[in-house]
Amino acid sequence: MLAAGIDIGSTGTKAVLFDGEVRGVSVVPTGWDPKGAGLSALRQALDCAGVPESALNCIVGTGYGRVSLPIFDRKVTEITCHARGAYHLFPDTGTLLDIGGQDCKVISLDAHGGVVDFVMNDKCAAGTGRFLQVMAGVLEVTLEEMGLLAVGAEPAPISSMCTVFAESEIVGLLAQGVAKGSIAAGIFEAISRRMQGLAGKVRISSTVTFSGGVALNPQICRVIGAGLGVEMRVPAAPQFVGALGAALIGFEGDAAC
Amino acid sequence: MLAGETAAAGKAAAYEEIATLRERNALALKEAKESGVKVVGTYCLYSPTELIVAAGAVPVSLCGTSQNPIAAAEKVLPRSLCPLIKSSYGFALTDTCPFFHFSDLLLAETTCDGKKKMYELLGELKPLHLMQLPQIQDEAALDYWMVELKRLVARLQEEFGVEITAEGLTSAINLVNEERRSLKALQDVCKLRPAPISGSDLLAVLHNRGFCIDKRQAIELLDRLTAELVERAESGVSPFHERTPRVLLTGVPVGLGSDKVVRLVEESGGCVVCFESCGGYKKVDPVEVTGDPLRAIAEKYLRIPCSCMSPNQGRLQLLDTLVREFQVDGVIDLTWQGCHTYNVESYQVKTHLQREDQIPFLQIETDYSESDTEQLKVRIEAFLEMIGRRRKMPENALP
Ligand code: SF4
Ligand code: SF4
Numbered sequence: 001m002l003a004a005g006i007d008i009g010s011t012g013t014k015a016v017l018f019d020g021e022v023r024g025v026s027v028v029p030t031g032w033d034p035k036g037a038g039l040s041a042l043r044q045a046l047d048c049a050g051v052p053e054s055a056l057n058c059i060v061g062t063g064y065g066r067v068s069l070p071i072f073d074r075k076v077t078e079i080t081c082h083a084r085g086a087y088h089l090f091p092d093t094g095t096l097l098d099i100g101g102q103d104c105k106v107i108s109l110d111a112h113g114g115v116v117d118f119v120m121n122d123k124c125a126a127g128t129g130r131f132l133q134v135m136a137g138v139l140e141v142t143l144e145e146m147g148l149l150a151v152g153a154e155p156a157p158i159s160s161m162c163t164v165f166a167e168s169e170i171v172g173l174l175a176q177g178v179a180k181g182s183i184a185a186g187i188f189e190a191i192s193r194r195m196q197g198l199a200g201k202v203r204i205s206s207t208v209t210f211s212g213g214v215a216l217n218p219q220i221c222r223v224i225g226a227g228l229g230v231e232m233r234v235p236a237a238p239q240f241v242g243a244l245g246a247a248l249i250g251f252e253g254d255a256a257c
Numbered sequence: 258m259l260a261g262e263t264a265a266a267g268k269a270a271a272y273e274e275i276a277t278l279r280e281r282n283a284l285a286l287k288e289a290k291e292s293g294v295k296v297v298g299t300y301c302l303y304s305p306t307e308l309i310v311a312a313g314a315v316p317v318s319l320c321g322t323s324q325n326p327i328a329a330a331e332k333v334l335p336r337s338l339c340p341l342i343k344s345s346y347g348f349a350l351t352d353t354c355p356f357f358h359f360s361d362l363l364l365a366e367t368t369c370d371g372k373k374k375m376y377e378l379l380g381e382l383k384p385l386h387l388m389q390l391p392q393i394q395d396e397a398a399l400d401y402w403m404v405e406l407k408r409l410v411a412r413l414q415e416e417f418g419v420e421i422t423a424e425g426l427t428s429a430i431n432l433v434n435e436e437r438r439s440l441k442a443l444q445d446v447c448k449l450r451p452a453p454i455s456g457s458d459l460l461a462v463l464h465n466r467g468f469c470i471d472k473r474q475a476i477e478l479l480d481r482l483t484a485e486l487v488e489r490a491e492s493g494v495s496p497f498h499e500r501t502p503r504v505l506l507t508g509v510p511v512g513l514g515s516d517k518v519v520r521l522v523e524e525s526g527g528c529v530v531c532f533e534s535c536g537g538y539k540k541v542d543p544v545e546v547t548g549d550p551l552r553a554i555a556e557k558y559l560r561i562p563c564s565c566m567s568p569n570q571g572r573l574q575l576l577d578t579l580v581r582e583f584q585v586d587g588v589i590d591l592t593w594q595g596c597h598t599y600n601v602e603s604y605q606v607k608t609h610l611q612r613e614d615q616i617p618f619l620q621i622e623t624d625y626s627e628s629d630t631e632q633l634k635v636r637i638e639a640f641l642e643m644i645g646r647r648r649k650m651p652e653n654a655l656p
Contacts, residue, residue: 078635116617117617122632
């Protein structure tokens with residue numbers, strides 16, 4: 001049984017092949033063509049595993065672009081998939097935080113990796129990967145550099161979570177001569193507050209897993225973890241958790257979800 | 258598949274008739290007006306219909322459920338206000354609702370702050386009678402509310418040159434109770450598994466029957482539809498499967514035009530089997546037929562479990578009953594953006610339902626626009642996946 005999970009997110013499209021263990025992975029930018037991104041991610045993952053497409057038994061799609069590909073045997077929301085993926089990596093996950101390109105979610109899991117409750121951001125991009133990217137752009141640094149700058153810095157007060165307003169707030173701080181490190185730390189604090197607000201609406205367990213591309217940044221993980229008062233566990237490849245979950249759901253057939 | 262075939266079998270005959278009520282009754286209303294009938298437009302469940310009926314006038318619901326007039330309303334009202342208030346006011350401002358147009362008098366109550374202040378502006382467009390609604394449901398409030406009902410009686414008598422008698426009141430109570438009985442019977446068909454009518458269709462019926470100016474005709478139509486649906490259920494006809502997740506919708510009023518959440522639930526493979534909201538089950542609680550009729554009316558209306566009441570224990574009790582009776586798998590609490598009472602109360606509803614009924618819960622905050630449809634889909638589909646999984650798990654495996 002070989003299953004593929006394809007997570008077509010707003011920024012990146014990820015594919016995972018699973019047959020009892022992970023056989024191949026790939027990531028491509030989604031760009032303006034979610035359908036093409038889905039197909040090329042699948043092709044690359046097949047190449048990476050060195051198997052022909054005909055070997056696939058099941059393809060499960062997730063992420064916002066899941067509606068655009070006709071090749072999927074099943075479509076499952078990213079909420080269910082992330083939970084499934086996180087449960088596989090850390091079976092004692094009670095709460096999952098996921099920060100993606102355009103959204104952030106807090107998911108509460110039962111002992112079997114099933115979703116029991118979740119909250120998601122509304123229309124605005126506050127606290128998402130997109131927000132961070134825009135802010136890094138204003139500071140003229142990469143996300144990684146922003147993380148390094150923030151280490152040990154006194155966070156500058158950033159009150160606005162709206163991408164547009166926060167941007168002008170930061171421009172103002174830069175004009176006042178506030179150090180970039182302080183501003184970066186302030187931005188992370190703001191994200192952390194936002195996650196605390198979301199997390200307040202579901203039960204938070206002591207075992208919190210953090211998924212999504214933003215989790216690659218250790219400084220952000222530390223700040224959010226400190227804000228929530230929990231120890232965060234980050235998988236080695238947090239951006240693949242959704243695609244992995246989709247592949248697992250396909251691998252296990254109907255019984256899993 | 259049985260369900261697939263049966264959906265193609267079309268809708269109940271009475272349904273088609275009800276679907277066109279709004280248009281037909283706009284004309285009927287015009288004719289009635291020409292023959293001297295008086296019309297009272299209402300906006301809220303707290304409007305005592307019996308008094309309007311006893312005054313020989315026709316009550317019509319003007320509660321706005323359409324996105325169309327909102328832009329016009331925003332020229333006057335703040336953009337961040339609840340869409341229901343903006344829509345209601347927009348219809349009045351643009352004079353695009355025939356039922357508003359033909360109303361001789363508007364009846365309003367001091368419910369939430371937004372509505373209350375909007376009514377002050379509305380009163381500049383048409384004669385409006387405002388009832389000061391208490392916010393607590395105790396004896397003192399009831400006495401106060403009685404005074405308000407008497408003030409309404411006086412206004413109606415004066416406005417329409419009629420006398421509201423005890424007999425008139427009693428027969429109005431009987432008529433409106435009969436209407437409630439038929440509304441309840443119709444909604445109760447969804448207690449059957451699977452429900453013989455979709456939530457979208459049920460909502461269309463509940464919405465449209467409000468435009469029937471002849472209550473007896475509406476009752477007869479509803480009863481006919483109920484009988485047809487029961488028959489369908491008996492012969493296994495349903496748009497759903499036995500295992501379609503059953504959802505109860507609670508929260509703010511919904512109607513045609515503001516039904517996107519109902520649509521999304523059903524497009525995503527669930528079914529809405531019960532509406533706890535104003536146009537649905539909140540409406541079916543009857544007036545007592547013993548004792549002083551005016552007092553009985555006052556009691557009935559004051560006990561409406563709206564979030565404008567503080568505290569609002571009644572809503573939690575009603576929800577417990579409905580969750581059980583309709584065997585629902587999950588509850589969706591719909592709140593409009595800018596509706597503080599329902600938005601704040603959502604937390605209590607969630608905590609209560611998860612504790613007392615152990616039932617999955619999802620709050621959705623939105624407005625009448627389609628701008629967040631994609632995000633709502635993710636939430637709703639994930640919620641249905643969550644329910645579906647829960648139903649497949651053996652009982653003892655649940656936390
Ligand atoms: S929700 Fe409350 S205020 Fe709004 S119509 Fe219903 S009873 Fe009236
Ligand atoms: S939905 Fe809320 S804000 Fe809107 S009219 Fe009803 S109670 Fe008021």
